[in-house]
Amino acid sequence: MRRAVSHHEECGAADPAFIVTQVGDEPWDKAGVRSTLQNTASLGVFWPFVGFGRGKLAFYKNLNASASATFTNVRFTTPAKTRAQYPANGLHGPCRRLRYLDATVTGGSTRTAPPR
Template sequence: MLNPFKKTQPAPAPVAAAQVEPLVAVPAGLVSLAKTAGVSLTKAGVPAGLRAAVYLVVDRSLSMADYFDNGSVQHLADQALGLSVNLDDDGTVPLVFFDNRPYPVVDVSLDRYEGVVAAQHQLHGGKRSMGGTYYTAAMNTVIEHYRNSGATDPALVIFQTDGAPQDKDATRLQLAQASTMPIFWAFVGFGPSKVAFLKELDKLRGRLVDNASYFHAGADPRGLPDRQLYDGITGEFGRWLPAARAKGLLP
């Protein structure tokens, strides 16, 4: 029997519609990822209708071999594409592998994403050619690609690695200099332990605006709920947008 004196609780407010519906038609294999990414963008306060180019940078140092073999890197590429379809209407994510050097940019697209990581990895020599860890080469590749694209919308760069680089000082300088550009760097760590250097970059001083975040995906990135990864990537991106606009980096 209902208690007439008990106040009824209002139904929870629905999630805002912004960003939940992808901008382009999505293959069946990516629908769940796209919807989950859309919810995270909304939670992060990313404005409805915002356009942004999504990049994916992947560490190809030797310590990453198991993550290529077990599909973790391919899954991250799928997740990046699921995020991109909410922000960019071309359905494409430029992918940059790096170790001692950056590798040529390849597009991960809605009609060419399955197995693309393994194919590119083998094209570059597979495990036998995996090298060291130099962040700045990959960062420069992204910056050059973004500039040459003629884009006026911001860029969201998912930068994956499992360890600190061999060019720490140059990386600090590069990130500080890049803070004057409309590019946000979302660092994603793989591995059992958090990467102390990425935590340092997240708090780096001397930047025009805080242009980076760090999320640790752990030793089993494939087993991590997609929602957690997307929340980790989009949370600070949502806060960076108004800060970058206030500094004149965005219209």
């Protein structure tokens, strides 16, 4: 995570970073992950976490469940076994609700999910 953020800062990107991250278990350093997520919200770095496997994923599922810390730049999803089980907007739907992402990427216009 730190390497991706460093690259985003060092390359001088003006656009937001959308870093899709595959996870299969709880992070080793939960406090470090929380700190990174909080510190990158104002940088325009967004973290859609995609959970795979049978590991413990409660950390990622519950990031926004706490009243004391809400992450505006984080979403979590797990892939469905069949297309019919997957939400109509897929990963794009939940991530569109990230604060100011659409306005930043599209210049304020509203985009819909791609056709199925």
